[in-house]
Amino acid sequence: MELEILDYSLDQVDWGEATRIEGRTLLLRPRDLQNLVEDLSPGIRVDFEIVRPGESKRIVHVLDTVVPLAKLDGSGITFPGFDGATELVGTGKTARLCNLLVTVTGRFPDLTALSPIEKPREGIVDMSGVGAAYSYGSDRFHLVLSLTPEPSVSNTAFDQILRSMALRCARFLVQIKPSGVEAERRRIALPPVDPRLPKVALVYQVQSQLMCARTFYYGEEVSRTLPTFVHPAEFFDGAVVSGNYKSERKIPTAEHCDHPFITELLARHGRTINFLGVILSRGYNDSFEQKKKMGLWVARLARNLGAQGAVALMEGTGNGTVDFMQTVKACEDEGIPTTAVLHESNGPKGYERPLVDHPREARGMISRGNVSEKIHIPPLEAVIGGYEIDLHLKATHDPRLPFLFDPTIFFGSYSKMGISGFRAQYES
């Protein structure tokens, strides 16, 4: 199984009279974008904005972000299970605009009808300043779709439509034929390598519970699947899509499609490791017994793949940590040393216990930093998406003003803190 990726990287994104790519400049005609999503948007106003890395801009109410991704030759599909018949993905040629993101912002039409667990959490993206190192996507261009639904739109419809719009825009943008620019080509494959290299699997646990807190695999909710093997190339073709609005903890769809852990293990494949692929599993199971079983099944799958070691990451926090730790424990019990990556909640003053669950088997942990430490967040010049942010159901705040809060206010911050190289450490 082999996928060829053609990466087009942009130097500039701007509005233009016609939608086209000139050299490394993407020009967008607003009318084309409106036409593209028109049939999806009865009852929803869509405002388009362009945001560039380094700008003094803050995007608020971010729900998801997607990397433009489409099959080059018309054969095959991306984002299987959404908008069309399902096919297996992970082969052929996929083109990407690799430093552009389609970012959807907005508020659900009827927040009072959502239970506490369903309510989206506030997530902001700061393109510069202190927050940039905590904001997923701060280093890329954004085409922002700000959605304003009328009250007649149901929450269920809004949830589906925002995803459909993002995925459709993501496919559309790649159809704009770049001219005179060479793509950077990447091969996503796991060819046979020196059998003496240690065999390593990636355990990839996602949050999947119910509407607004779920993840899709080929369009199916992961909560209705068992731990399964997924080839890295399938991720790059959009086999895993986020429907999770637990903002700071979520793995955005763009990250599912280009996960730095997968890229790192692919880069080391054949050099220092024999990368076996990914085990996709579900966090946030409802009972301890279910959490334990999920861990046992992951460990059995890893064992049958022949894994001698594993790297494990999870989406979420608290509740999901128990599933995660049961998985780490089960892998270690199977004799598969497992390095697990997590954020810590040491409290604003740093003295609280770092993790809600930490069995002694989890002896090789990597930290992403203390997510409950307060930081001063200065204002940026422009705010996109609204003028009132929700400080996690405790208070509201005008995002044009400075505030003191922890990294949980930033979209995709748990992932981004890891990418930024943050960790927690005892104050010397």
Place this chain on the structure above:
Amino acid sequence: MVKVIHYLNQFFAGIGGEDKAGHEVLFLRQAVGVGGTVENSLKERGVEYATLVCGDNYFHEAEEAALAALRAAIEEFQPDILLAGPAFNAGRYGIACAKVCSWVRDLWRIPAITAMHEDNPGTREIGRGVFVLQTGASTASMPETLKRYLQFIQKLLDGDERGLEALRAEFCLAVPRRFTVRTDKPDYVRATDLLLARLGGQTYESEIPQIEAPSHAIPNLTIALADARVALVTEGGLVPKGNPDRLESSRGSRYFKYSVAGRDDLKQGEFQAMHTGYDTSTVDRDPDRLVPLDAMRVLENSRRIGKLHDHYFVTTGTGAMPSKMAELGAGIATEVADAGVHAVILTAT
């Protein structure tokens, strides 16, 4: 020339004792009380001294107003260094010293030094980068503590980082606290490196220490179960429909009790779960599955237990800090014990 501002409570500023604990913030452009000793010792280097005085109760009851007054004073005086205390084992004073130091250090990035005894509850409020000198429990250690303040100030003025670290190691309270730092490698590189080190049989260090939760002995039931009064307690956020007391759906800061007297079960539509940490739809359909009133009535009627307590207790555990939950738990425990409850069934989510 160094500008030092010193935070004192009403007692150490010589204003009065407990009767003056409600004193508002006072900003004086001179040294007061123990500040005089520090000022005198710094005279040779050149010093401008100011004092902030605040009553212990005032700080706690009107923290926002107190901080606003402190902010105005600090913006006017533009200090180079903040001192607070020493607070010894005085709890309210220690908390105020720690909070003021943390707040000033965070906002103005100037060095902040305070001092207290290791048992002072203020040790739980120390922010990042604040120097907290260890003192004895009483004012007997005052002269020595003032000497330490001076040593720290001198090292700070000399820019002697190494000397400062040595002083910190020797004289500061060792309260293990974890904060975010930036490494030069992202998590995916460190994770793979650590795994390879493990697989290669090399030494490695986990980045997250394993900290055992404090253990609690389970008390024996002091009475026959058939005579015992049993209470239901949950952190699952179950409240009467409409959430009349506005229990938070995450990071609960309070607990509530609700009567179940005269009820045999908790009906759908009359109760709801306020909780962002688990899928609450099952509980919303049948609240007894979180607070099992129906089952307890069966046990009560069949005399397996003596009596079900008339109230159940509830908070929301998700996202909350363990220290906060310990505080709420202690409150619930005291209340049920005082009500003559012998045993509790605690349902967690």
